[in-house]
Amino acid sequence: MARRKKVYEGKAKILYEGPEPGTLVQYFKDDATAFNAEKKDVIEGKGVLNNRLSEFFMDGLASAGVPTHFIKRINMREQLIRAVEIVPLEVIVRNRAAGSLSKRLGIEEGTPLPRPIVEFCYKDDKLGDPLVTEEHIIAFGWASQQDLDDMVALALRVNDFLTGVFHAVGIRLIDFKIEIGRIYDGDFQRLIIADEISPDSCRLWDVKTNQKLDKDVFRHDLGNLADAYTEVARRLGVLPRNATQMTKPTLIN
Structure with missing residues (x-):
């Protein structure tokens, strides 16, 4: 199997050459960073959740007529995108x-x-x-x-x-x-x-409690980041409604 060429690696994602000209494969890592990467950790399953949630929002924006680079989700951690x-x-x-x-x-x-x-x-x-x-x-x-x-x-x-x-x-x-x-x-x-x-x-x-459901949970040590992201995914229907925090969440296709 041919080794993919890495194009770029950031704090939370890696970009690889895509299968067709003008495309890239975007890989979501489990790395969590804050304060310009002064604080770091690995949150198992975070990349899987962000891949699926980003797909959900990009698809929704496209349906609303807002152009995005998203083409399709390839697997649990990767999506095919347009090179920009x-x-x-x-x-x-x-x-x-x-x-x-x-x-x-x-x-x-x-x-x-x-x-x-x-x-x-x-x-x-x-x-x-x-x-x-x-x-x-x-x-x-x-x-x-x-x-x-x-x-x-x-x-x-x-x-x-x-x-x-x-x-x-x-x-x-x-x-x-x-x-x-x-x-x-x-x-x-x-x-x-x-x-x-x-x-x-x-x-x-x-809305009711002002509980934080984003990366501030990690920034300010307010709890488990995977729990917060899982709750967002559950409410949006990306995860089943009865889902609890999982290290390897089962996602709805």
Whole structure:
């Protein structure tokens, strides 16, 4: 059997060459990191859950007319995706104050924001993914003004979709981050959602209790991360309703 060529390895995923030109295989690891990888652990089954949850959200976005890089899930840990040119920015959408926003502005966590706020961070682990303005982005050529307008529009469409999906199962979407990639058809460029959408990239609180169901559980030692992600998957119907935390969850195809 031919050994696959690794294209890139990040904190939570590995990218391999795909079976066809213009495709990649995205492998979800069990690694958990926080505080720019200063805190690390391995959570058995996390990659399996995030693979399936990301598939669920990407399929839903496609059905809602939002373009993504997702093609199909291959197995428990891998999915086939379109190769894209990643814009070197994290796009963050905030519905309530939490995390770094609360620290920067002194706003109590959980405070509703007057409207969704879109922020950009420059993707550079060595720099700690610093917050940047639209002026920085345009000046340094990371994206054009048209790109930024399109990215904000895409991010807000994702926010509308995710907010509704989570609210229906008793979860409040506090904030989330996405990555966006460029694909080309001749001289024509299109921006699409890339990377993943999972509890790793969202801040999720139970509507009634404010219990955290995202990576903050790991960041702040609030319990078992696999339990939290399993609960999200169970509520969304990705796992059976009677499912409890499992190291190797049985997923619904």
